[in-house]
Amino acid sequence: MHRALRAVAGGVVGTLVLGFFLLVLDTQARGALSVAGVVARFLGVPGRPVLAVALFVALAVVGWPALFVAVEEYLPFGPDPAARGVVFAAVIGIVFVVVGRGAISGPILVLYVGFAMLAHLAYGFALGSVYGRLAR
Amino acid sequence: MIGGGVVLAVLGVLLVALGTQFLRTKGWSALARPDGGYLPGGETGVQHEEKQAGLLRWLTTVDHKDIGILYLVFGTVAALWGGTEAMMMRTELLTPQADVWTAATYNGLFTTHGITMLFFFATPVFFGIGNYFLPLLLDADDMAFPRINAIGFWMLPPALLLARAGLPADALGKILSTVGIHIPILDVLHPPETGWTLYAPLSIQTTNPQVDLLLLGLHLSGIATTLGAINFIVTVVAERGEGVGWDNVDIFSWTMLSTSGVVLFAFPLLGSAVIMMLLDRNFGTTFYLVEGGGPILWQHLFWFFGHPEVYIIFLPATGLVSTILPKFSGRRLFGFRFIVYSTLAIGVLSFGVWAHHMFTTGIDPRVRASFMFVSLAIAVPSAVKVFNWLSTMYDGRIRLTAPMILSVGSVGTFIIGGVTGVFLAAIPIDLIYHDTQYVVGHFHFIIMGIIAMMMLAASYYWYPIITGRMYDQRLARLQAALTIAGVPVTFGSMLVMGALGLPRRYADYPTQFATLQQVASVGAFVIGVGALLWLWNMVQSYRVGPRVRDADVWNLKESGQFTREWQWFEEQLDERYAADGGETDD
Numbered sequence: 001m002h003r004a005l006r007a008v009a010g011g012v013v014g015t016l017v018l019g020f021f022l023l024v025l026d027t028q029a030r031g032a033l034s035v036a037g038v039v040a041r042f043l044g045v046p047g048r049p050v051l052a053v054a055l056f057v058a059l060a061v062v063g064w065p066a067l068f069v070a071v072e073e074y075l076p077f078g079p080d081p082a083a084r085g086v087v088f089a090a091v092i093g094i095v096f097v098v099v100g101r102g103a104i105s106g107p108i109l110v111l112y113v114g115f116a117m118l119a120h121l122a123y124g125f126a127l128g129s130v131y132g133r134l135a136r
Numbered sequence: 137m138i139g140g141g142v143v144l145a146v147l148g149v150l151l152v153a154l155g156t157q158f159l160r161t162k163g164w165s166a167l168a169r170p171d172g173g174y175l176p177g178g179e180t181g182v183q184h185e186e187k188q189a190g191l192l193r194w195l196t197t198v199d200h201k202d203i204g205i206l207y208l209v210f211g212t213v214a215a216l217w218g219g220t221e222a223m224m225m226r227t228e229l230l231t232p233q234a235d236v237w238t239a240a241t242y243n244g245l246f247t248t249h250g251i252t253m254l255f256f257f258a259t260p261v262f263f264g265i266g267n268y269f270l271p272l273l274l275d276a277d278d279m280a281f282p283r284i285n286a287i288g289f290w291m292l293p294p295a296l297l298l299a300r301a302g303l304p305a306d307a308l309g310k311i312l313s314t315v316g317i318h319i320p321i322l323d324v325l326h327p328p329e330t331g332w333t334l335y336a337p338l339s340i341q342t343t344n345p346q347v348d349l350l351l352l353g354l355h356l357s358g359i360a361t362t363l364g365a366i367n368f369i370v371t372v373v374a375e376r377g378e379g380v381g382w383d384n385v386d387i388f389s390w391t392m393l394s395t396s397g398v399v400l401f402a403f404p405l406l407g408s409a410v411i412m413m414l415l416d417r418n419f420g421t422t423f424y425l426v427e428g429g430g431p432i433l434w435q436h437l438f439w440f441f442g443h444p445e446v447y448i449i450f451l452p453a454t455g456l457v458s459t460i461l462p463k464f465s466g467r468r469l470f471g472f473r474f475i476v477y478s479t480l481a482i483g484v485l486s487f488g489v490w491a492h493h494m495f496t497t498g499i500d501p502r503v504r505a506s507f508m509f510v511s512l513a514i515a516v517p518s519a520v521k522v523f524n525w526l527s528t529m530y531d532g533r534i535r536l537t538a539p540m541i542l543s544v545g546s547v548g549t550f551i552i553g554g555v556t557g558v559f560l561a562a563i564p565i566d567l568i569y570h571d572t573q574y575v576v577g578h579f580h581f582i583i584m585g586i587i588a589m590m591m592l593a594a595s596y597y598w599y600p601i602i603t604g605r606m607y608d609q610r611l612a613r614l615q616a617a618l619t620i621a622g623v624p625v626t627f628g629s630m631l632v633m634g635a636l637g638l639p640r641r642y643a644d645y646p647t648q649f650a651t652l653q654q655v656a657s658v659g660a661f662v663i664g665v666g667a668l669l670w671l672w673n674m675v676q677s678y679r680v681g682p683r684v685r686d687a688d689v690w691n692l693k694e695s696g697q698f699t700r701e702w703q704w705f706e707e708q709l710d711e712r713y714a715a716d717g718g719e720t721d722d
């Protein structure tokens with residue numbers, strides 16, 4: 001399978017995983033924070049959560065995988081693409097957490113940081129492992 | 137229009153890529169592993185005998201090893217779910233006010249945490265280990281009733297879903313409402329706030345229909361557990377291989393046998409008690425109302441199940457200590473027979489102590505006193521075990537592998553958990569400590585200490601047999617150390633707070649406890665990070681860990697401890713690699 005297709009397939013699976021974790025964060029937070037709001041701040045479209053979520057899905061399915069294919073060889077902890085994917089997504093996750101934070105503060109910050117990072121690490125792992133598996 | 141976040145992320149990724157290249161030119165080899173790693177499958181990947189491929193295999197399997205793995209995966213999912221709730225509680229408790237969530241949410245959290253951990257994590261994981269290894273240890277072809285075995289497992293996922301419907305209903309309702317669909321039932325299902333003990337009259341007066349679903353889920357899980365227990369008993373009694381007489385049944389099988397015996401008497405009782413509560417809630421009966429049996433009746437029935445339940449999950453953990461500890465001490469288990477006797481004794485005595493949970497309810501003082509004596513007596517067989525473990529290590533050739541570190545840590549945490557428990561068994565002390573954080577600290581030293589830690593130890597000890605690969609042992613030792621350090625920090629603080637009088641099951645607390653609470657939370661996060669490291673190690677090693685070629689992973693032949701499950705593994709490896717003359721690589 002072509003690299004780009006493999007990456008997008010990885011992106012789809014990864015997005016499902018990412019979406020699952022973020023949904024868990026949203027429901028577990030019980031209204032104390034809104035993930036859609038975080039995503040909107042991250043994408044620079046605050047106040048427009050529906051648009052933000054749509055854009056975010058597109059980014060996670062196509063955008064990040066494309067970037068991943070481009071830089072894969074240069075990432076650490078190769079040759080396993082899953083391990084590289086985790087590093088890749090960790091960087092994105094850190095930016096996501098920082099930029100998307102907004103006014104979230106107090107103890108819930110711990111949960112927010114932990115879960116948002118976990119969601120991204122799982123995304124990177126899924127992206128990389130599907131990408132690598134389809135290579136055979 | 138796409139804002140700074142995305143650009144920053146792209147820049148960050150590029151920076152890491154560039155940095156890595158730079159370090160590589162400087163010869164930093166760790167970032168690109170010289171051994172090249174071991175990708176799964178790979179070019180020459182020879183497929184060996186396969187069962188039904190893919191999903192269908194897992195849905196239809198009756199092989200004890202597959203079912204064992206299903207149990208283990210299920211238990212892990214439940215542990216992560218219940219663990220998330222533990223982390224949420226510790227987050228809420230960082231500040232004295234209930235300012236992250238409401239007090240009601242906190243009530244929901246400890247209820248679902250407790251139920252998930254006990255019924256859907258601890259019991260299934262031990263049943264999974266038992267399913268995988270008991271037939272191997274007993275030289276049996278399979279479990280006695282393979283189909284019942286599969287049915288027993290497959291009742292658990294729906295049971296979990298019933299018991300925990302609140303959260304998925306919430307999530308589903310949220311998704312559907314964004315696209316404009318509204319289903320009323322999804323709005324009324326909230327996590328129950330009764331505590332895992334479901335005490336009447338609160339549990340009967342609560343209108344939340346999720347309580348009914350929870351009761352049904354518990355009932356289903358009880359049936360599943362009983363089926364599994366029957367299977368274990370018949371397997372040990374009737375399916376042993378030719379060379380395995382009663383005289384050389386191994387210690388883990390003995391503990392699974394005892395546990396299953398306890399299950400057989402405890403879980404059906406829970407099932408009946410729960411049905412009576414359902415009737416009280418929905419059909420106007422008065423089993424647990426003042427007009428009928430009274431709320432105390434529920435407590436008696438619940439704890440007649442509840443106390444044995446804690447031994448149901450404790451005994452297999454002791455079996456694992458008795459199995460693993462001697463292997464890395466280079467010595468036979470000291471006093472094997474006494475450990476077996478003490479296990480059986482605990483199994484029987486566990487049914488005679490239930491009212492120690494009810495010392496403060498105003499039951500007859502003479503009844504109370506007799507329960508105090510039995511509760512103190514049950515400490516003796518436990519102490520026998522500890523004595524035997526210590527004697528096994530004494531003068532032994534200790535090898536501090538990850539499973540051994542966890543075993544030693546388990547003995548340590550169990551001593552603290554056990555001794556604090558003896559104090560609670562004394563009526564005058566319990567009257568003061570009842571319903572304080574002291575109790576929560578006490579039982580977590582056992583439940584997170586020896587029980588969860590021995591599960592981790594078993595996963596490290598037998599990992600090669602299950603996956604045919606080895607994991608990152610250094611990471612495993614780090615994880616073991618983090619967990620062992622986290623337990624006393626977290627639960628020791630709870631002991632202290634409880635001794636100072638802080639009650640349990642509250643989202644808020646007086647400000648003077650803030651520091652201790654924060655220490656406890658930090659310890660909990662350390663355990664949480666450790667759990668993630670474990671998960672990473674298990675998953676990643678399953679994919680790319682080095683293949684095991686020599687079945688004697690732990691050098692057990694040297695000390696004559698190459699037991700039956702390893703011998704089985706050796707045969708498997710011989711079969712797998714003999715065909716290609718050991719040439720095939722991944």
Ligand code: HEM
Nearest residue numbers: 222225246250253254258331332583584640641642660663
């Ligand atoms: C890092 C690990 C864990 C942490 C930090 C943790 C934390 C807690 C906390 C904060 C509470 C509530 C205290 C209160 O306000 O009353 C609690 C209750 C409880 N936990 Fe855990 N826990 C952990 C692991 C476990 C495990 C492994 C089990 C069982 C196998 C377990 C079983 C229970 C039970 C049965 C309760 C009582 C629930 C109730 O009051 O109804 N916990 N835990």
Ligand SMILES: [Cu+2]
Nearest residue numbers: 443490492493
């Ligand atoms: Cu008890």
